[in-house]
Amino acid sequence: MVAATPEEAGTAAKELGGERVVVKSQVHAGGRGKGTFKNGFQGGVHLVAPAEAAEVAAQMIGQTLVTKQTGEAGKLVRKVMIGEAVEINHEYYLAILMDRATCRPVIVASTEGGMDIEEVAEATPEKILREHIHPLMGLQPFEVRKLSAGLGFKGEPAKQFGKLLSNLYRLFLECDCSMVEINPLVETTDGRVLALDAKFNFDDNALFRHPEIVEFRDTDEEDPREVEASKHSLNYIGLDGNIACLVNGAGLAMATMDIIKHYGGEPANFLDVGGGATQEQVAAAFKIILSDDAVKAILVNIFGGIMDCDVIAHGVVAACREVGLPIPLVVRLEGNNVAAGKATLAASDLNLIAADDLADAAEKAVASIAA
Amino acid sequence: MAILVDENTKVLVQGITGGFGGRHAKLSLDYGTQLVAGVTPGKGGQTFDHGDHKVPVFDTVEQAARETGATASAIFVPPAFAADAIMESVDAGMDLVVAITEGIPVRDMMKVKAGIAGSNARLVGPNCPGLVTPGRGEHSQGGCRIGISPGYIHKRGRVGIVSRSGTLTYEGVWQTTQLGFGQSTCVGIGGDPINGTSHLDALQLFNDDDETEAIIMIGEIGGTAEEEAAAWAGEHCKKPIAAFIAGSTAPPGRRMGHAGAIVSGGKGTAQAKKESLIAAGITVAETPAEIGSALVEATGWR
Numbered sequence: 001m002v003a004a005t006p007e008e009a010g011t012a013a014k015e016l017g018g019e020r021v022v023v024k025s026q027v028h029a030g031g032r033g034k035g036t037f038k039n040g041f042q043g044g045v046h047l048v049a050p051a052e053a054a055e056v057a058a059q060m061i062g063q064t065l066v067t068k069q070t071g072e073a074g075k076l077v078r079k080v081m082i083g084e085a086v087e088i089n090h091e092y093y094l095a096i097l098m099d100r101a102t103c104r105p106v107i108v109a110s111t112e113g114g115m116d117i118e119e120v121a122e123a124t125p126e127k128i129l130r131e132h133i134h135p136l137m138g139l140q141p142f143e144v145r146k147l148s149a150g151l152g153f154k155g156e157p158a159k160q161f162g163k164l165l166s167n168l169y170r171l172f173l174e175c176d177c178s179m180v181e182i183n184p185l186v187e188t189t190d191g192r193v194l195a196l197d198a199k200f201n202f203d204d205n206a207l208f209r210h211p212e213i214v215e216f217r218d219t220d221e222e223d224p225r226e227v228e229a230s231k232h233s234l235n236y237i238g239l240d241g242n243i244a245c246l247v248n249g250a251g252l253a254m255a256t257m258d259i260i261k262h263y264g265g266e267p268a269n270f271l272d273v274g275g276g277a278t279q280e281q282v283a284a285a286f287k288i289i290l291s292d293d294a295v296k297a298i299l300v301n302i303f304g305g306i307m308d309c310d311v312i313a314h315g316v317v318a319a320c321r322e323v324g325l326p327i328p329l330v331v332r333l334e335g336n337n338v339a340a341g342k343a344t345l346a347a348s349d350l351n352l353i354a355a356d357d358l359a360d361a362a363e364k365a366v367a368s369i370a371a
Numbered sequence: 372m373a374i375l376v377d378e379n380t381k382v383l384v385q386g387i388t389g390g391f392g393g394r395h396a397k398l399s400l401d402y403g404t405q406l407v408a409g410v411t412p413g414k415g416g417q418t419f420d421h422g423d424h425k426v427p428v429f430d431t432v433e434q435a436a437r438e439t440g441a442t443a444s445a446i447f448v449p450p451a452f453a454a455d456a457i458m459e460s461v462d463a464g465m466d467l468v469v470a471i472t473e474g475i476p477v478r479d480m481m482k483v484k485a486g487i488a489g490s491n492a493r494l495v496g497p498n499c500p501g502l503v504t505p506g507r508g509e510h511s512q513g514g515c516r517i518g519i520s521p522g523y524i525h526k527r528g529r530v531g532i533v534s535r536s537g538t539l540t541y542e543g544v545w546q547t548t549q550l551g552f553g554q555s556t557c558v559g560i561g562g563d564p565i566n567g568t569s570h571l572d573a574l575q576l577f578n579d580d581d582e583t584e585a586i587i588m589i590g591e592i593g594g595t596a597e598e599e600a601a602a603w604a605g606e607h608c609k610k611p612i613a614a615f616i617a618g619s620t621a622p623p624g625r626r627m628g629h630a631g632a633i634v635s636g637g638k639g640t641a642q643a644k645k646e647s648l649i650a651a652g653i654t655v656a657e658t659p660a661e662i663g664s665a666l667v668e669a670t671g672w673r
Contacts, residue, residue: 098481100593101594118637205475206478247538252536255617257620258659262658267620305541306519
């Protein structure tokens with residue numbers, strides 16, 4: 001049960017009853033158990049008596065949790081999950097993910113559950129079991145038996161594990177997951193095999209066939225600039241630097257960040273406007289870039305292959321007119337109809353810095369801040 | 372000779388009646404490509420007209436191949452139907468299937484990859500700009516252009532280019548054109564985590580091609596394809612290679628535009644890739660502006 005207030009948490013805990021319940025912070029990051037809240041409260045996961053659930057939830061909700069995976073900024077906890085506390089006999093790790101190297105799903109399992117699996121893989125690689133599944137054959141019964149035996153399940157728990165794994169594999173495929181991770185998977189003292197926590201990653205490319213999964217999207221958990229960018233079909237990722245960039249093509253956008261760094265600057269973002277960007281998209285991109293107070297200069301890098309550079313130039317000029325240009329703007333245009341594009345930029349009364357090539361553009365952008 | 376395609380390759384376009392496919396079919400016809408057929412289910416019997424060109428449209432790839440002798444297909448169909456379109460081309464006996472479509476679900480590509488194993492078809496892409504073997508005319512006209520690359524930036528010549536990124540391919544092409552070296556064939560292998568042709572596959576093809584004298588390999592963060600290609604090249608490649616890897620400054624765990632461009636669990640970093648390239652004797656350009664000069668360094672050309 002998920003609760004957004006301490007009162008809801010208390011009610012949920014009372015309903016569950018029993019001797020103890022578990023209260024878990026709900027954020028898009030792992031390592032919660034060992035995390036620390038910025039208010040000093042230790043641990044994003046607590047086992048408490050039902051009567052104490054509301055009190056513990058009050059320490060979590062509205063507070064920022066810092067874990068190994070959140071970075072220093074931490075994540076604001078808006079909700080907690082209240083669950084039944086079970087008596088655990090043993091904790092396991094179980095995950096299914098897409099393995100790029102083999103182009104197959106791989107099931108990863110370990111007897112060392114409840115811990116950081118990357119540390120387990122590092123320290124005791126022999127304790128990690130891997131089973132690659134043929135995409136056209138699907139999960140075979142013998143593969144289930146192999147994993148079950150490898151984890152040491154016997155009797156009734158082995159049957160339960162088999163059923164859980166088969167269902168999990170079906171879910172992985174049917175929901176187009178790129179990863180499902182159950183950590184911990186537990187065997188209880190009364191012989192049940194249960195998933196106590198789960199993390200799902202979904203393939204963005206497949207969301208078109210899963211409106212029910214899109215419903216789960218919680219934009220509160222995302223960077224507001226990235227949410228705004230996604231509304232305009234822009235690919236934006238915020239970074240910590242002060243030179244913003246606007247580029248066509250993902251590879252060139254990454255390479256533009258790299259070259260800014262190479263010349264001693266720090267990129268403020270990744271931004272790919274795509275191959276067919278419109279004037280409106282360019283304007284939206286400028287607004288998002290300028291909404292970041294850390295940004296001190298902008299570098300526009302366009303290799304217009306098929307795209308007309310003059311169209312881009314008009315887009316940049318219109319965007320600057322619309323949103324204003326309080327900081328230096330360096331523009332590098334290359335490709336189709338580049339002469340007309342450069343003429344359009346030169347004819348505008350905007351304070352643009354024209355660059356001859358990408359290296360020149362990056363140097364000028366870095367210099368514009370130093371000056 | 373060039374690799375995979377030349378000016379005589381007969382090409383069909385799946386999705387030729389769509390806006391995206393149609394626009395690029397026209398640009399390929401203008402470039403001089405032998406674009407002999409289009410395929411759109413339900414529109415068989417129509418023609419796709421552009422200037423003096425009247426390209427017949429068929430309902431199925433099988434019909435199009437039988438009637439026109441096309442051996443290569445370009446796929447411009449939307450993501451939901453793209454895996455089916457790829458398999459249709461493979462079934463129809465195409466030698467080369469180039470999937471331009473961006474956004475195909477990984478599960479679909481996983482099945483396609485397993486489904487085409489053992490067939491004679493070579494898949495390039497998906498999520499790629501396609502390939503170009505430049506022609507010998509003005510602005511490289513008369514060549515074979517499959518996909519969405521700008522034809523005019525090319526020049527027929529001696530450098531083979533393979534890349535995961537479209538616009539970075541164009542940077543490499545443009546720089547080698549300006550330096551006067553030109554290209555034998557440029558192959559965009561695409562930015563998805565599962566693709567048909569790898570860097571290694573392309574290096575092997577270029578290594579065996581008489582016209583290719585040097586190779587430019589452009590990679591990015593995510594996966595280990597560049598490392599595998601480097602390991603092979605260090606042992607077997609007879610030709611000098613210059614490379615660039617994008618994404619040194621990308622934060623871990625984030626997808627940088629391309630579905631496959633992600634550093635996960637500390638794997639697939641630009642640094643690790645650069646180190647394996649350098650260890651294999653490949654000249655690595657520090658910035659995309661230096662791809663051409665890295666090639667000059669690797670080859671000693673001037």
